[in-house]
Amino acid sequence: MEYEKFREKIVNLQSDLNLFKVEFLDRDGFKQFADHLFDNVSGYTEVCITGYFSETIREALERLVKILQIPHNVRLICPELNLQSTRDKKNLQVLKKLALVGAKIKVNSRLHARFLVAYSTHLYECRGLLVIGSFDFNTECIGRERYDAGVKTTHPDLIQSAIQLFEQIWKEPESMSLLEKYPTE
Numbered sequence: 001m002e003y004e005k006f007r008e009k010i011v012n013l014q015s016d017l018n019l020f021k022v023e024f025l026d027r028d029g030f031k032q033f034a035d036h037l038f039d040n041v042s043g044y045t046e047v048c049i050t051g052y053f054s055e056t057i058r059e060a061l062e063r064l065v066k067i068l069q070i071p072h073n074v075r076l077i078c079p080e081l082n083l084q085s086t087r088d089k090k091n092l093q094v095l096k097k098l099a100l101v102g103a104k105i106k107v108n109s110r111l112h113a114r115f116l117v118a119y120s121t122h123l124y125e126c127r128g129l130l131v132i133g134s135f136d137f138n139t140e141c142i143g144r145e146r147y148d149a150g151v152k153t154t155h156p157d158l159i160q161s162a163i164q165l166f167e168q169i170w171k172e173p174e175s176m177s178l179l180e181k182y183p184t185e
Helices: 002-014 027-035 037-041 055-067 086-101 156-171
Strands: 022-025 046-050 073-078 104-107 115-122 125-133 150-153
Touching: 022 027, 027 037, 027 055, 027 125, 027 150, 037 055, 037 115, 046 156, 055 073, 055 086, 073 086, 073 156, 086 104, 115 156, 125 156
Parallel strands: 046 073, 073 104
Antiparallel strands: 022 150, 046 115, 115 125, 125 150
16 A cells, blocks of 8 residues: 555656756856845745845845735744854844844754745645755855855755754744844844
8 A cells, every 4th residue: 555655656746857856056056046036936935044144135035025925934044143243243134124024033053054945835735946055145155255065956855854844943942033032232
């Protein structure tokens, strides 16, 4: 019986080869993805991103938040910021601006994962996009100052795994809301 379910799933997945699409992203590919972020993810109702965020990506994220309003979500999880660092102080201001327009933001001191998962769930089907790699949505990565690499895929099993990981990090007690972690001065 289990074999038949597994076999049926494989046959169904093979009928749509786009489900298995995987693309390697180098720093130029990630810059192109980030430059067209809105176009890449606006067809989905949920956009979840982990990592660092800077002024470089703020406008694109604000546009997403404003257009994908309730019941849509843009949720971000960032690592703990070092407020002795000028760069992190600026990044905190960007995050606060994003929170003001409606992005839901949490901070987790244990976060090291870097990924974006954008998805929509219709009945029992989840379709989406996953970008995973060493990229952050900040000046160094989008500006191609560093050599980063990653993978972009529409594979449903990988997307589901990324959603589960994001939700796990989002819900754990170590994940504090941005304004709880960094109250307004």
